[in-house]
Amino acid sequence: MAGTIEALVPGGQANPGPPLGPELGPTPVDVQEVVSRINEETAAFDGMEVPVTVEYEDDGSFTIDVGVPPTAELIKDEAGFETGSGEPQTDFVADMSVEQVKKVAEQKSSDLLAYDTKNAAKEVGGTCASLGVTIEGEDARTFDDRVDAGEYDDVLEA
Numbered sequence: 001m002a003g004t005i006e007a008l009v010p011g012g013q014a015n016p017g018p019p020l021g022p023e024l025g026p027t028p029v030d031v032q033e034v035v036s037r038i039n040e041e042t043a044a045f046d047g048m049e050v051p052v053t054v055e056y057e058d059d060g061s062f063t064i065d066v067g068v069p070p071t072a073e074l075i076k077d078e079a080g081f082e083t084g085s086g087e088p089q090t091d092f093v094a095d096m097s098v099e100q101v102k103k104v105a106e107q108k109s110s111d112l113l114a115y116d117t118k119n120a121a122k123e124v125g126g127t128c129a130s131l132g133v134t135i136e137g138e139d140a141r142t143f144d145d146r147v148d149a150g151e152y153d154d155v156l157e158a
Contacts (some may be wrong), residue, residue, distance in 0.1 A: 003027065005054045013070070014038045014052075028060040041066045048073045053066030068111050071127045074104045085132025089141075095134045098152045101125060101143075118156045122147055 005027075007019040014020060014035050024031045041064055042050045051067035068074075076082065079094035098121070105112070105120035113141060114120035126144035128135055135143045146152065 001058045002055075005056075007052055007054075008049045009038060009042065009052050011042040011048045011050045012039050013047065014042070015053065020054075024054070027056050028058060028061050029054075029056045032059065034062060034064070037064055038066075045069055048077055060110060068108055071104065071108050072131060074107055075127060075131060075133060078104055081113045084130070088130055088132035089139075091132055092134050093138055096128060098136055098155045101128070101135055102156055110157055118147060118153075121156050123153075 005020075005023045007023065009020065016024075016031050016035050020035060020038070021031060024034055035156050038052055038054075042052065050069050053065040053067070054062055055065070056062040069077075070122045072084065075096070076084075079096050081094045083093075085091045085093045100120050101124050102117060105114075105117055108124065109117075109120050112120045112123050114123055122144050123129045125135060125140050125147070128143070129140035133140055138146070147156065
């Protein structure tokens with residue numbers, strides 16, 4: 001009856017309640033031990049939603065795989081806001097520098113489709129646009145064009 005459980009948990013703050021408890025309860029693993037290990041391994045992402053995969057065996061042994069938080073969570077943490085805008089095209093909630101966009105792109109690079117930092121930053125810029133976050137004081141919807149024009153080559157190609 002070995003199996004796999006996938007859940008989004010708050011980094012460093014998982015507990016035996018939902019979403020983990022009800023999933024782990026019927027399994028042969030020690031729920032508190034799993035929760036403790038998840039908290040240890042996600043401590044660096046304090047408070048951010050982190051994807052976690054728990055694979056368990058019939059003997060109660062388990063392994064934990066911690067993914068990278070969603071791009072939106074990384075942006076919120078980097079820019080310092082709680083929720084995105086309800087009107088992202090007109091009501092902006094934060095502004096990020098190109099250096100901050102690059103940092104998020106590098107953190108998320110293993111999960112992105114981009115093959116270099118420049119294109120990874122453009123993917124992050126798309127998420128910024130949907131959250132209502134400006135980049136360098138400009139609408140994030142124009143970030144791709146500015147990157148393609150070479151405006152940020154000094155930062156993104158370094």
